[in-house]
Amino acid sequence: MKKLDKKEMQKLVEKAKLEMKNAFIPKSKSPVGAAVLTDKGNIYAGCNVDSGISGLGTCAERCAIDNAVANGEHCFKAILIVSESEEPLKPCGMCLQYIAEFSKVAAHDTKIIMVGSKGKIKKSSINKMLPDTFVPKDFGLNLKKNKKQKRGK
Amino acid sequence: MKKLDKKEMQKLVEKAKLEMKNAFIPKSKSPVGAAVLTDKGNIYAGCNVDSGISGLGTCAERCAIDNAVANGEHCFKAILIVSESEEPLKPCGMCLQYIAEFSKVAAHDTKIIMVGSKGKIKKSSINKMLPDTFVPKDFGLNLKKNKKQKRGK
Amino acid sequence: MKKLDKKEMQKLVEKAKLEMKNAFIPKSKSPVGAAVLTDKGNIYAGCNVDSGISGLGTCAERCAIDNAVANGEHCFKAILIVSESEEPLKPCGMCLQYIAEFSKVAAHDTKIIMVGSKGKIKKSSINKMLPDTFVPKDFGLNLKKNKKQKRGK
Amino acid sequence: MKKLDKKEMQKLVEKAKLEMKNAFIPKSKSPVGAAVLTDKGNIYAGCNVDSGISGLGTCAERCAIDNAVANGEHCFKAILIVSESEEPLKPCGMCLQYIAEFSKVAAHDTKIIMVGSKGKIKKSSINKMLPDTFVPKDFGLNLKKNKKQKRGK
Numbered sequence: 001m002k003k004l005d006k007k008e009m010q011k012l013v014e015k016a017k018l019e020m021k022n023a024f025i026p027k028s029k030s031p032v033g034a035a036v037l038t039d040k041g042n043i044y045a046g047c048n049v050d051s052g053i054s055g056l057g058t059c060a061e062r063c064a065i066d067n068a069v070a071n072g073e074h075c076f077k078a079i080l081i082v083s084e085s086e087e088p089l090k091p092c093g094m095c096l097q098y099i100a101e102f103s104k105v106a107a108h109d110t111k112i113i114m115v116g117s118k119g120k121i122k123k124s125s126i127n128k129m130l131p132d133t134f135v136p137k138d139f140g141l142n143l144k145k146n147k148k149q150k151r152g153k
Numbered sequence: 154m155k156k157l158d159k160k161e162m163q164k165l166v167e168k169a170k171l172e173m174k175n176a177f178i179p180k181s182k183s184p185v186g187a188a189v190l191t192d193k194g195n196i197y198a199g200c201n202v203d204s205g206i207s208g209l210g211t212c213a214e215r216c217a218i219d220n221a222v223a224n225g226e227h228c229f230k231a232i233l234i235v236s237e238s239e240e241p242l243k244p245c246g247m248c249l250q251y252i253a254e255f256s257k258v259a260a261h262d263t264k265i266i267m268v269g270s271k272g273k274i275k276k277s278s279i280n281k282m283l284p285d286t287f288v289p290k291d292f293g294l295n296l297k298k299n300k301k302q303k304r305g306k
Numbered sequence: 307m308k309k310l311d312k313k314e315m316q317k318l319v320e321k322a323k324l325e326m327k328n329a330f331i332p333k334s335k336s337p338v339g340a341a342v343l344t345d346k347g348n349i350y351a352g353c354n355v356d357s358g359i360s361g362l363g364t365c366a367e368r369c370a371i372d373n374a375v376a377n378g379e380h381c382f383k384a385i386l387i388v389s390e391s392e393e394p395l396k397p398c399g400m401c402l403q404y405i406a407e408f409s410k411v412a413a414h415d416t417k418i419i420m421v422g423s424k425g426k427i428k429k430s431s432i433n434k435m436l437p438d439t440f441v442p443k444d445f446g447l448n449l450k451k452n453k454k455q456k457r458g459k
Numbered sequence: 460m461k462k463l464d465k466k467e468m469q470k471l472v473e474k475a476k477l478e479m480k481n482a483f484i485p486k487s488k489s490p491v492g493a494a495v496l497t498d499k500g501n502i503y504a505g506c507n508v509d510s511g512i513s514g515l516g517t518c519a520e521r522c523a524i525d526n527a528v529a530n531g532e533h534c535f536k537a538i539l540i541v542s543e544s545e546e547p548l549k550p551c552g553m554c555l556q557y558i559a560e561f562s563k564v565a566a567h568d569t570k571i572i573m574v575g576s577k578g579k580i581k582k583s584s585i586n587k588m589l590p591d592t593f594v595p596k597d598f599g600l601n602l603k604k605n606k607k608q609k610r611g612k
Contacts, residue, residue, distance in 0.1 A: 246403025
């Protein structure tokens with residue numbers, strides 16, 4: 001897949017940083033922002049949303065992806081993550097699984113870009129970060145047969 | 154809390170129905186749409202997003218809430234749910250917990266409105282549907298002290 | 307459903323308290339123990355298991371239920387919860403949903419008993435604590451047709 | 460870390476296969492079994508537990524791990540997974556995250572062994588399958604300071 005150009009990269013960082021300010025973090029106190037770039041060239045952002053209990057709550061990555069889906073898109077060229085940590089924050093396995101499933105449906109290797117608070121950048125991709133995971137064989141196929149998906153918004 | 158007026162109700166139904174079309178449902182095949190009305194009078198919508206595995210995936214209600222949070226709002230007057238089922242679809246306990254936590258932070262009893270495919274309406278509220286749940290005592294307090302929350306977007 | 311007798315109650319408290327000591331709580335620091343009493347009269351216990359991320363981690367209630375299922379049982383007369391809080395700790399909506407699903411399969415109203423650190427007891431049931439939740443219509447039916455479930459261990 | 464000996468391997472397969480029969484699968488219909496071998500040489504097993512909703516439900520791997528934790532152990536040499544699929548079933552990213560967190564606490568590279576229905580074996584480890592994930596820096600440290608963890612059962 002083609003590299004992101006400078007403009008795309010800049011926009012992703014901006015949107016993820018802006019979004020980080022909306023993080024709902026009464027428990028973790030650590031704001032995280034994320035932004036996805038779709039195959040159509042649109043950007044959707046998300047922040048982390050804490051819950052008071054184990055097993056609930058949304059990471060910024062999944063929030064951004066759900067936001068894109070809610071806007072009718074599920075094919076992602078790249079996802080970018082920002083946090084207040086100097087060392088670029090890596091997605092957790094749960095978010096990687098989510099990215100991997102959409103990546104399989106889109107049939108390409110979604111880029112994962114992690115940006116530290118002082119600008120340090122780490123680049124990877126879903127195939128590198130979760131090289132060998134379980135995704136149901138028919139996950140993508142089912143979707144193509146699902147006409148409801150084609151209507152969009 | 155004041156009842157929703159006819160216009161607010163109409164808009165919520167419209168947005169939730171529109172959103173339902175974006176449901177990502179390769180596994181469940183059952184599209185669900187939801188829309189929240191915030192204290193500021195804004196509406197944010199969401200749809201269900203399937204995952205291939207147990208424990209991942211987002212219900213429409215949580216998708217709509219996360220979308221509102223990502224836009225800087227977390228106080229909800231009402232949430233409305235639509236589906237393809239004639240009988241109005243009820244939120245699951247996981248979504249009710251999520252609603253309850255935000256409801257505690259906002260300090261009001263969020264309305265829950267369920268709308269069937271042929272217009273049948275069922276009205277309730279979070280205090281009725283989850284009358285006695287666990288929310289950490291300091292969940293709301295922490296938030297007020299958290300200056301990051303006040304910046305908004 | 308018949309009330310729990312004194313002996314059953316005592317055993318549930320003992321097992322849940324013992325289990326609480328195994329809580330894996332690097333994040334929450336709040337140990338919780340739970341024990342379920344099955345229709346066959348067996349008791350299975352569980353503790354809370356923290357995860358470093360939002361959306362992962364297991365509450366004591368779900369841990370106890372999964373333990374029972376892993377031992378071939380899924381019909382629960384009662385679940386009891388203990389914690390270090392003087393005020394009896396209530397299950398969250400996520401655990402209530404889990405209990406409600408098994409309760410529907412077993413076709414009875416599972417009792418929920420909450421015990422504070424100094425012995426204060428609060429009694430309720432799944433139908434009272436989650437009076438109106440979503441459970442797929444065919445959830446129980448499917449199971450009965452599923453021969454694999456009948457083999458047990 | 461030392462390789463598993465033949466006897467350990469056999470026992471893990473046996474326990475995971477036995478456990479698979481208890482899978483609670485009204486929705487997925489696909490039984491999965493898992494077994495962990497702890498540093499003390501004990502084996503704990505688990506099966507998958509379906510829920511009717513997205514975001515709930517437990518994979519066999521997490522069920523087995525929670526069972527071990529509930530028995531006072533959280534350091535795992537190996538985890539083994541069996542299913543009805545000829546091709547060895549791989550853990551999902553959510554389970555890998557869970558394994559990675561315990562693996563960090565135990566400070567060793569937990570082995571992951573996947574066994575197909577006809578005996579095909581695939582061997583890997585958590586560091587290979589989730590090479591670069593997020594685990595809170597202080598996750599292990601906190602635990603060591605947490606005296607409650609040391610009491611065991």
